[in-house]
Amino acid sequence: SDFEKTVADVFSEFQPLSLFLTKVAGIEDRFNNTGAVSLKDILSPLMGTLEASCQFNFMFDIPWLVKQYPKQFRDKPMLLVHGDQGRSEAEMKTDAAQFPHISLCRAKLEMMYGTHHTKMMFLLYDCGMRVVIHTANLISNDWHQKTQGVWISPLFPKLTEGGNTSAGASVIGDSPTKFKRDLLAYVQAYQVVPLAAWERHIRQHNMSAASVYIVGSVPGRHSGDKKMLWGHMKVKKVLKEAGPEHQKVGSWPVIGQFSSIGSLGASMDQWLCDEWLGSLSQCRGNMGTPLSHSKLQLVYPSKENVRLCLEGYGGGGCLPYSIKTARKQIYLNNFVRQWRADGRGRTEAIPHIKTYTRVSPDCKEAAWFIVTSANLSKAAWGALEKQKTQLMIRSYEIGVLFLPRHFGELESFPVGPTAEEVRDSDNVMLPIPYDLPPPNYQKGDRIWMWDVPCVDLPDRHGKKYCPP
Numbered sequence: 001s002d003f004e005k006t007v008a009d010v011f012s013e014f015q016p017l018s019l020f021l022t023k024v025a026g027i028e029d030r031f032n033n034t035g036a037v038s039l040k041d042i043l044s045p046l047m048g049t050l051e052a053s054c055q056f057n058f059m060f061d062i063p064w065l066v067k068q069y070p071k072q073f074r075d076k077p078m079l080l081v082h083g084d085q086g087r088s089e090a091e092m093k094t095d096a097a098q099f100p101h102i103s104l105c106r107a108k109l110e111m112m113y114g115t116h117h118t119k120m121m122f123l124l125y126d127c128g129m130r131v132v133i134h135t136a137n138l139i140s141n142d143w144h145q146k147t148q149g150v151w152i153s154p155l156f157p158k159l160t161e162g163g164n165t166s167a168g169a170s171v172i173g174d175s176p177t178k179f180k181r182d183l184l185a186y187v188q189a190y191q192v193v194p195l196a197a198w199e200r201h202i203r204q205h206n207m208s209a210a211s212v213y214i215v216g217s218v219p220g221r222h223s224g225d226k227k228m229l230w231g232h233m234k235v236k237k238v239l240k241e242a243g244p245e246h247q248k249v250g251s252w253p254v255i256g257q258f259s260s261i262g263s264l265g266a267s268m269d270q271w272l273c274d275e276w277l278g279s280l281s282q283c284r285g286n287m288g289t290p291l292s293h294s295k296l297q298l299v300y301p302s303k304e305n306v307r308l309c310l311e312g313y314g315g316g317g318c319l320p321y322s323i324k325t326a327r328k329q330i331y332l333n334n335f336v337r338q339w340r341a342d343g344r345g346r347t348e349a350i351p352h353i354k355t356y357t358r359v360s361p362d363c364k365e366a367a368w369f370i371v372t373s374a375n376l377s378k379a380a381w382g383a384l385e386k387q388k389t390q391l392m393i394r395s396y397e398i399g400v401l402f403l404p405r406h407f408g409e410l411e412s413f414p415v416g417p418t419a420e421e422v423r424d425s426d427n428v429m430l431p432i433p434y435d436l437p438p439p440n441y442q443k444g445d446r447i448w449m450w451d452v453p454c455v456d457l458p459d460r461h462g463k464k465y466c467p468p
C-alpha cells in the first residue's frame, strides 16, 4: 500500500522521465505518495551511499540543509555554489564556518542585475554519481507548501579506469542528447577553482543513459557559435534539429509557467513574441512562419490564486513581480492564465516551479517539456543584441528539456493529468504539474504583484496583505 513506499519505489514508478514534484504539507497523502519527493528522499541512502555533494542555489539555510542529509552523510564534503556578495556572502560564511565539511564557492556575477538562480545537486556516491536539477531554494519554506519541480538523473556509473576520460574534443560516456558535454560546458563557464574537482567527477562518469538536454544560461554576451549554447537559443537549436515536425505541432499553443516576470519591453513584439516565442515555437521543418501570439499562454498566479493558497498572502512572497514592472507591460494581461493543479492536488500550493511546454489543442499530447530555474525574463533566457549577432544573458540558470524522440521514438508525449495515471500507464506519459487547459483569470481578478496591498478580502488565515 502507499504509505510503505520508499523513495526507491517512488523513483522507479516515475521512470523514464524521472520528473517529480516536491511533497506538500497539508494535502491528501495520495498526492504526496506518488510522483513527489522531499529533499530528505533525494538525499536518502536508498538513492546511493553519499561520499560528497555540490549544491548550486540562490538561497541557503545552511543549518536546515545539513539536517536534510541522513546522519551518516552529515560529515561528507559539501560545496555550496552561490552568487551572494557583500553582507549576504559574509552571513553565508558565518553560517558555513560552524560546519568543517562545508566549503563555499561564489559564482562571478559581472553582468548588472544578474543572479545565481541555478538549482542543481551533484551527488557523488561510492558507486557512481547523480545529477539533480530542480526549482527549490535550500530553505525549508521552499519545500513546505509550494509546487516545485525536480528532475533526478539515472545513477551514472563510474567509467572503467581504462577509458581515458578526457579524449580531446569529444566526450567519453555521453548520451545522444550530449548531456555530459553540455553539463561540462556549463560547469566550466564558472571558471572557479573549487568546481574543477566536480568537473573531473563528471568526466569520470558514464552519462550515456541521460535522455534529457541541458538548457543552461551563463552571464555574458555570447556570439558566434556560442550564441546557440545557452538560453532560448539553445532551445531553438534543439527544437529545430530534433523537435517534433512542424506539420504535426506547428499550430499547437506554447505554455510558459513561472514564478516571476522581468521587464520584457514596451510591446510584445520587442522580445516576448518575436524573439522568445520565436525560439520556443521552433520545430523541425518549420519554414519560419511565426506562431500567432494568440497561441501563447502564460501561467502565473492571480491575486485570488495567492489569497486562497495554503500559505495565504504570504505565499506571494516568492512571486516577486512588482507593479513598477507590471505597468510597463499591460499587454501581458492578454496572455496570463490561472495556476490550477487539481490533478496533482496542488491548486493551493503556490507554484515556484518553472515549466515550459507545447501541448495539442485537445490537451492530450505534449510536443516537448522543460523544467528549469528560469523565470520569464530576458536576464534568464537572454536577449539578442547587435543585429541579433550576440545573446546577452545576465543570470545563471539551468533546466532540462524532454523530447519525445529520446523516450522510445515517440512523436509526442501523452499527457498524464494525474500522478496515478502516469504511474499505472504502460507507456511513457508526461506528468504535467498543472491542469490543462489553464483557466482564464476570472472577471475582477488581477495578476499577482508582491508590492500591491490586498485589503478587500482576507486570506485563509484571516489576514490582509500589506507589503512593506
Ligand SMILES: O=C(O)c1cnc2c(S(=O)(=O)O)cccc2c1O
Residues within 6 Å of the ligand: 058, 116, 117, 135, 136, 137, 317, 318, 319, 320
Ligand atoms: O528562487 C529564486 O531563485 C528566487 C530569486 N529571487 C527571489 C526574489 S528577488 O531576489 O527577485 O527579490 C524574491 C523572492 C523570491 C525569490 C526567489 O525564489
